[in-house]
Amino acid sequence: MRTPGSDAAADKDAEPFVEVDPTGRYGRYGDLLGAGAVKKVYRGFDQEEGIEVAWNQVRLRCFLEDPAMLDRLYAEVRLLRSLRHDNIIALYKVWTDEKAGTLNFITEICTSGNLRDYRNRHRHVSLKALKKWARQILIGLDYLHSHDPCVIHRDLNCSNIFINGNVGQLKIGDLGLATIVGKSHSAHSILGTPEFMAPELYEENYTEQVDIYSFGLCVLELVTLETPYNECDSVAKIYRKVTAGLRPATMAKVRDPDVRAFIERCLGAPRARPSAAELLKDPFFHGLDNDDNINSGAPQAYP
Known part of the structure; x- marks a missing residue:
């Protein structure tokens, strides 16, 4: 039996999300898995499937004066969405956060890195x-x-x-x-x-x-x-x-x-x-x- 305040205590102990996707399914943690010239990759969580994922994030304002780079980023997302193979990283979801100025896409995560x-x-x-x-x-x-x-x-x-x-x-x-x-x-x-x-x-x-x-x-x-x-x-x-x-x-x-x-x-x-x-x-x-x-x-x- 839960005691009063036990839910609040559990929430306090839970690892907090830094942000969630528009549907509320995916949450992003603060820890960085990797960073490149174009994007940062954070650890994320798929609450529907109960699995960890990779949350890829690109700050679009960095490339507003570089339309070719933006085209390449969107091309990667379109490409990933069309590919399904055990030896290719899978893409689960993609969206643009207009307010934050970011392109976000969720991919599968490999537990041991590169x-x-x-x-x-x-x-x-x-x-x-x-x-x-x-x-x-x-x-x-x-x-x-x-x-x-x-x-x-x-x-x-x-x-x-x-x-x-x-x-x-x-x-x-x-x-x-x-x-x-x-x-x-x-x-x-x-x-x-x-x-x-x-x-x-x-x-x-x-x-x-x-x-x-x-x-x-x-x-x-x-x-x-x-x-x-x-x-x-x-x-x-x-x-x-x-x-x-x-x-x-x-x-x-x-x-x-x-x-x-x-x-x-x-x-x-x-x-x-x-x-x-x-x-x-x-x-x-x-x-x-x-x-x-x-x-x-x-x-x-x-x-």
Whole structure:
């Protein structure tokens, strides 16, 4: 039996929402999960389903004089709403708060954060586990690239891939730089993270194969625990090495010849690069069971 004042005491002890969405379903907590140049991501809660979510918030007044950026933000939201896949971050709701001047959208949350931070926290991981992660990224890319119309991520790197560490499930996120292309599968603008950008991106004429190049560098980072081209101290030096076809210095640290050959396939000339679907059939993944997409790896350490 509740005593008088017990409800008030319970409310006082409850973690308070900083704000709620117009329907009252989603609440935002004050703690920040991440922040980028464009948006901040807070921990949120879906009161209808009883699950934690990510509350993404963009202050629109920061971009009132940059209509191209605003268009890109709304494009991300429209894009996310059209995508449904186990290896792609799902969008649940979106709305604009005119009074606060914010664009808000609720997405699913990955309990263990991004793959870069997760890998750095867990430095002893089996090659089998790394292969499972790599395969999930490819499955997500294959979905994007075979989507009608084709979707090119253009900014794939380990900080834009998220993980539920308890089950080892990966999800590609941060599709803010993604572009939808027609039947020609070609795009023409320079966007991305310099260390992970394929050489043809700088030439402003490329296809979804730029994501395969970035994927190869993600695998390299997962194996070596170092960001590609960390030997370069400026974007200009990265540009010169990439456009000259010079590999990151960390390639020398890849001891396993099969791993090295797999990465090299991903970093080849655009027309020589396999598609995500072709890479999924690569002998590199032989020996993994179908249910190994989600389960964790064997105990032996790698690298």
